[in-house]
Amino acid sequence: MPWTDFQLNDGHTIPSLAFGTWKMGNGDAPITQVDQALGVGFDHVGAYLLVVPRVHGSILNRSMRRGVDTAQAYRNEYEAGVAIRDSGLPRDQLFITTKYSGVDGKGIKQSVKESLANLGISYLDLYLIHHPRLAVPDIPTAWKEMEDIQAAGLVKSIGVSNFEVSDLKTLIASAKVKPAANQILLHPYVYARQKPILEFAKEHGIVIEAYSALIPITSQPGGPVDVPVKAIAARLGVTDDQVLLAWTKAKGAVVVTTSSKKERLLGYLNAGDLELTDADIAAIDAAGALGPPSKLASMFTTTFTKAEPEYDVRGAPRKKTSAAAVVVPLALLMIAGWVWVRAQSVCTKTYQV
Numbered sequence: 001m002p003w004t005d006f007q008l009n010d011g012h013t014i015p016s017l018a019f020g021t022w023k024m025g026n027g028d029a030p031i032t033q034v035d036q037a038l039g040v041g042f043d044h045v046g047a048y049l050l051v052v053p054r055v056h057g058s059i060l061n062r063s064m065r066r067g068v069d070t071a072q073a074y075r076n077e078y079e080a081g082v083a084i085r086d087s088g089l090p091r092d093q094l095f096i097t098t099k100y101s102g103v104d105g106k107g108i109k110q111s112v113k114e115s116l117a118n119l120g121i122s123y124l125d126l127y128l129i130h131h132p133r134l135a136v137p138d139i140p141t142a143w144k145e146m147e148d149i150q151a152a153g154l155v156k157s158i159g160v161s162n163f164e165v166s167d168l169k170t171l172i173a174s175a176k177v178k179p180a181a182n183q184i185l186l187h188p189y190v191y192a193r194q195k196p197i198l199e200f201a202k203e204h205g206i207v208i209e210a211y212s213a214l215i216p217i218t219s220q221p222g223g224p225v226d227v228p229v230k231a232i233a234a235r236l237g238v239t240d241d242q243v244l245l246a247w248t249k250a251k252g253a254v255v256v257t258t259s260s261k262k263e264r265l266l267g268y269l270n271a272g273d274l275e276l277t278d279a280d281i282a283a284i285d286a287a288g289a290l291g292p293p294s295k296l297a298s299m300f301t302t303t304f305t306k307a308e309p310e311y312d313v314r315g316a317p318r319k320k321t322s323a324a325a326v327v328v329p330l331a332l333l334m335i336a337g338w339v340w341v342r343a344q345s346v347c348t349k350t351y352q353v
Contacts, residue, residue: 003272073101077118186210188288210253223293
C-alpha cells in the first residue's frame with residue numbers, strides 16, 4: 001500500500017510520510033533541501049522541517065498537496081517559508097506544521113503569530129507543543145491557549161510532541177479538543193518502551209508521528225535489529241532503510257525522516273509500496289527488544305560507515321562521532337595497558353631476583 005493520508009480526529013487529514021530538516025539550522029541549506037524534497041514529491045515539510053510525500057511509488061503528481069513541518073527552536077522557519085514561496089505551489093497543496101518550543105520565553109499566542117510571519121502564511125495545518133516541559137505554567141493552561149489559537153483560525157489542527165501517557169491523560173482530563181497528533185521517538189530499539197503511548201493514542205484517536213525511525217542503521221548499527229532487517233531487505237530486493245520505514249508504517253505511524261540525498265528521498269517514497277509480513281514485523285520487534293549494540297561497538301560501526309546524523313528526543317541534531325574521537329582514546333587505552341603489562345613483568349622479574 002502506498003503512502004496515504006491519515007485521518008485526524010478533528011476531520012482534517014495528514015500525509016503519512018514526512019521530511020524532517022531540523023538538523024540544517026538556517027541559511028541556504030534548509031532552503032535548498034526543502035525545495036528538493038518538495039520537488040521529488042514530499043507532501044509534508046516543517047521546521048524542524050517536515051516534508052511529507054503524497055505520491056504513489058515514485059511517480060510525482062504535480063497536483064498533490066505537499067507539506068512542511070518545522071519547529072520554532074530550530075530557527076529555520078523563515079528559510080522554510082522561502083522554499084515554500086520559491087516552489088510556486090498553491091497553499092492548498094501544502095501541509096505545513098511547526099512547533100511551539102518556548103524560544104526566548106515567548107508564549108504560545110505570540111510564538112504562533114511570529115511563526116506564521118516567518119513562514120509567510122496565514123494559517124498552519126498543524127501546530128504542536130514540542131515537549132511537555134514547555135507546557136507552562138502547566139499542561140491544562142498551555143493546552144487552553146492551543147485551543148484558543150485554533151478557534152481563532154490561526155491553525156487547523158493542534159497536537160503535541162514527546163508526550164508520555166501520563167502527560168496525555170493530564171491534557172485530556174481538561175481539554176475541550178483532543179490533540180490530533182503526538183510526535184514521538186519510535187524505532188525498534190524503543191518500541192517496547194513506547195508501545196503504551198501508541199496504544200493510548202489509538203484508544204483516543206490520536207495520530208502518532210514517528211521520528212528517528214532509522215536510528216538502528218544510522219546511529220546504532222551492528223546490533224540485533226540488523227539481522228532481520230538485512231535478511232528482509234535481501235529477500236525483497238530493497239534497502240535497509242526502506243525496511244525500517246515500512247516497519248514504522250506498519251505500526252500505524254506517520255513517518256518523519258530526512259536526507260540531503262535525492263536518491264534516498266526517492267527510495268523513501270518507494271518504501272510506501274513495501275509490505276512486510278507479520279513474521280517480518282515480529283522478527284524486527286523481537287530483535288529490537290534485545291536492545292541496541294554496546295556504545296563502543298556502535299561508535300566503531302558508525303565511524304566507518306556513511307550514516308547520516310540522527311537526533312535526540314528533542315529533535316536536536318546529534319553530532320557525528322569522528323574517527324579521531326574513537327581511535328585516539330582507544331590508542332591511549334592500549335598504550336596504558338601495554339605500560340601496565342610491562343610494569344607487571346618488571347616487578348615479577350624483580351621479585352624473582
